[in-house]
Amino acid sequence: MEQALLEVSHLSKVYKRKGGPDFSAVKEVSFSLSKGETLGIVGESGSGKTTVAKMVAGMLPLTSGSIVLDGQPVESRRSKNTKQNIQYIFQDPVSSLNPRLKIKDILAEPLKLYFKLSGEALDNRIHKLLDDVGIPKSYQDRYPKELSGGQCQRIGIARALAAEPSIMVCDEPTSALDMTIQSQILELLQELQRSRGISYIFIAHGLEVIYTISNRVLVMKQGEVMETGATTQVFHSPQHAYTQTLIQSIPKIELPYFEY
Numbered sequence: 001m002e003q004a005l006l007e008v009s010h011l012s013k014v015y016k017r018k019g020g021p022d023f024s025a026v027k028e029v030s031f032s033l034s035k036g037e038t039l040g041i042v043g044e045s046g047s048g049k050t051t052v053a054k055m056v057a058g059m060l061p062l063t064s065g066s067i068v069l070d071g072q073p074v075e076s077r078r079s080k081n082t083k084q085n086i087q088y089i090f091q092d093p094v095s096s097l098n099p100r101l102k103i104k105d106i107l108a109e110p111l112k113l114y115f116k117l118s119g120e121a122l123d124n125r126i127h128k129l130l131d132d133v134g135i136p137k138s139y140q141d142r143y144p145k146e147l148s149g150g151q152c153q154r155i156g157i158a159r160a161l162a163a164e165p166s167i168m169v170c171d172e173p174t175s176a177l178d179m180t181i182q183s184q185i186l187e188l189l190q191e192l193q194r195s196r197g198i199s200y201i202f203i204a205h206g207l208e209v210i211y212t213i214s215n216r217v218l219v220m221k222q223g224e225v226m227e228t229g230a231t232t233q234v235f236h237s238p239q240h241a242y243t244q245t246l247i248q249s250i251p252k253i254e255l256p257y258f259e260y
């Protein structure tokens with residue numbers, strides 16, 4: 001069998017709470033991710049989705065478990081290479097960008113860090129990235145506050161792409177945006193996946209989004225995996241009572257998305 005790009009095994013997270021009991025937010029979560037695949041993570045608020053995503057992206061230390069990327073165990077103190085390879089797209093596109101930097105400087109950071117680009121090569125790469133995410137070149141001299149939410153999310157995606165990652169962790173990347181903009185951002189992410197073979201770990205509250213974008217789904221509740229499988233299988237014949245309840249909660253109006 002082909003080796004998975006990412007193997008996550010028995011991942012757990014215990015948060016130490018000052019003056020209160022420790023809190024076990026993620027318990028023995030395991031999954032794999034192949035090249036070019038999208039794994040959707042769903043579950044009610046507080047089920048541990050972001051905690052899993054941040055551990056995978058190296059933004060939060062693991063309490064226990066292991067993460068293997070391309071056959072190599074990922075150490076808790078990550079090498080530059082691992083950080084580069086797994087990029088994060090944030091829920092709030094505006095606050096995820098440094099307000100004091102111009103767009104070109106936001107994109108220049110990863111290009112200088114990972115590829116030591118400067119001068120004309122750096123400028124050209126910035127222009128190409130802006131083009132890849134559908135933002136006019138002239139916007140490079142603007143500040144994030146001069147862009148709309150959707151445009152800021154495009155810049156967040158361009159910043160992640162600048163690192164040329166194999167995996168992007170998308171943590172509710174469209175939930176702060178209105179419906180039309182949401183679908184444009186989803187289309188952009190799908191197009192980038194088709195052209196570059198990037199793998200996504202995709203968190204969303206909207207199950208329709210997960211259904212549209214994911215090849216496989218992981219259903220979480222109270223820090224544990226309730227069910228995992230191919231998207232069509234989980235949506236059309238959910239095995240676990242919790243998943244059945246989640247699927248039933250999808251508004252009827254959205255049912256045309258489903259090819260029963």
Ligand SMILES: Nc1ncnc2c1ncn2[C@@H]1O[C@H](COP(=O)(O)OP(=O)(O)OP(=O)(O)O)[C@@H](O)[C@H]1O
Nearest residue numbers: 015017023025043044045046047048049050051052
């Ligand atoms: N730094 C922290 N310290 C203590 N507890 C935390 C911390 N971060 C998260 N938690 C708790 O861990 C649990 C899981 O949180 P997490 O944000 O991973 O859930 P989630 O499924 O992503 O939720 P949401 O859908 O609302 O974003 C929650 O009960 C949360 O309150």
